[in-house]
Amino acid sequence: MKVVLAYSGGLDTSVMIKWLQEKYGAEVVTVTVDVGQKEDFGEVEHKALRLGAKKHYTIDAKEEFVRDYIFPAIMANALYEEKYPLSSALSRPLISKKLVEVALKENADTIAHGSTGKGNDQVRFETTVMSLNPKIKVLAPVREWNLSRNEELVYAKEKGIPIKIKSSPYSIDQNLWGRSIEAGVLEDPSLEPPEDAFELTVDPTKAPDNPEYVKIKFENGVPTAINNSYLDSVSLISYLNELAGKHGVGRIDHIEDRLVGIKSREVYECPAAVTLIEAHKELEKLVLTKNELMFKQLIDQTWTNLTYDGLWINPLRLDLEAFIKETQKRVYGEVKVKLFKGSVSVVSRSSPYSLYDVALSTYDSQSKFDQTLAKGFIEIWSLQTRAAYNAMKNNKLEAYVQ
Numbered sequence: 001m002k003v004v005l006a007y008s009g010g011l012d013t014s015v016m017i018k019w020l021q022e023k024y025g026a027e028v029v030t031v032t033v034d035v036g037q038k039e040d041f042g043e044v045e046h047k048a049l050r051l052g053a054k055k056h057y058t059i060d061a062k063e064e065f066v067r068d069y070i071f072p073a074i075m076a077n078a079l080y081e082e083k084y085p086l087s088s089a090l091s092r093p094l095i096s097k098k099l100v101e102v103a104l105k106e107n108a109d110t111i112a113h114g115s116t117g118k119g120n121d122q123v124r125f126e127t128t129v130m131s132l133n134p135k136i137k138v139l140a141p142v143r144e145w146n147l148s149r150n151e152e153l154v155y156a157k158e159k160g161i162p163i164k165i166k167s168s169p170y171s172i173d174q175n176l177w178g179r180s181i182e183a184g185v186l187e188d189p190s191l192e193p194p195e196d197a198f199e200l201t202v203d204p205t206k207a208p209d210n211p212e213y214v215k216i217k218f219e220n221g222v223p224t225a226i227n228n229s230y231l232d233s234v235s236l237i238s239y240l241n242e243l244a245g246k247h248g249v250g251r252i253d254h255i256e257d258r259l260v261g262i263k264s265r266e267v268y269e270c271p272a273a274v275t276l277i278e279a280h281k282e283l284e285k286l287v288l289t290k291n292e293l294m295f296k297q298l299i300d301q302t303w304t305n306l307t308y309d310g311l312w313i314n315p316l317r318l319d320l321e322a323f324i325k326e327t328q329k330r331v332y333g334e335v336k337v338k339l340f341k342g343s344v345s346v347v348s349r350s351s352p353y354s355l356y357d358v359a360l361s362t363y364d365s366q367s368k369f370d371q372t373l374a375k376g377f378i379e380i381w382s383l384q385t386r387a388a389y390n391a392m393k394n395n396k397l398e399a400y401v402q
Helices: 011-024 041-050 062-075 087-106 121-132 141-145 149-158 233-246 271-287 290-308 315-330 373-381 383-394
Strands: 002-006 027-034 055-060 110-112 137-139 171-175 178-182 212-219 222-226 251-257 263-269 333-340 343-350
Touching: 002 011, 002 087, 011 027, 011 041, 011 141, 011 149, 027 041, 027 087, 041 055, 055 087, 062 087, 062 222, 062 233, 062 271, 062 290, 062 315, 087 110, 087 121, 087 171, 087 178, 087 290, 121 137, 212 233, 212 271, 222 233, 222 271, 233 271, 233 333, 271 290, 271 333, 271 343, 290 315, 373 383
Parallel strands: 002 027, 002 110, 027 055, 110 137
Antiparallel strands: 171 178, 178 263, 212 222, 212 333, 251 263, 333 343
């Protein structure tokens, strides 16, 4: 049996190397996918090989992550339950894809991951892997062994697995699009998250006393330049994470409905995501029609739910993206945002495709809008409403008798 293991270097996946070897006599190949988590990948590889992995792969997928996952999420204004920018959820299908590629290269018959049976990630990994290659078996050791953390620590000590003493009581998942923080005191939703939970963002009360204005250029719905400087996709996201985080922007604290039915208190830091999605939404309002915007809200929500629910491979996502990409051909222009004390607000927007006409909107004397036309419009617009109201009133329906 040959197993490709999604390896983070943490306690769970380190224990898994030994566990897979003991329980199945498996030959283990470890894979770490770099999506911007800022790990010491050399140290991670060294640890995997020292614990008995036959081979280790470190795959730099940051550019692919932004191009094929983050940019579509921006175009879809992806905020699950109007809050969560899908930072972890977006990375799972990409990691799964890389695991399948390594499994095929190594002629492995099994893929293993470190997700628990309580969360969403087990669904995301397994649905994607089984869709991409139905012949590959999937193992979820944490779900299968059902060990407590203390039992894991005992097992690690018995097997000589080095245990890194955590300075933080939290469970962290991080990539370019954000940082999720769980466990510890955060499991009590009645308590405010302590300041030591945050890393990418400063305390908004301690953020700079002067606001900072940032110009973001969008082309075909995706950001291409910051303050007139064109940046590659990874650098742009990284720079904006640092810039917005400095002003305390991007902290998210909400009650989230997991796919498995559990309500959980989730805390995130997503400075770039919060900033870019807010800017993108405002630019869309400038260039898309009312009907497009209303319909796109439904499309965006469905796209977001599919991604959150682990259905990235589902054909409906691509169907929805065909519509989304068509609308983005006009989402071209520049948005200026103000970053200040934990908030991001759009203060200006411009586009060659703008539908805003100041000569129609202005209340000044130079307005070219003929207000006399409104009377006839209202007569026609209200015709059916007035007819229905009078019919019900004349037939003495209680709610309409005044």
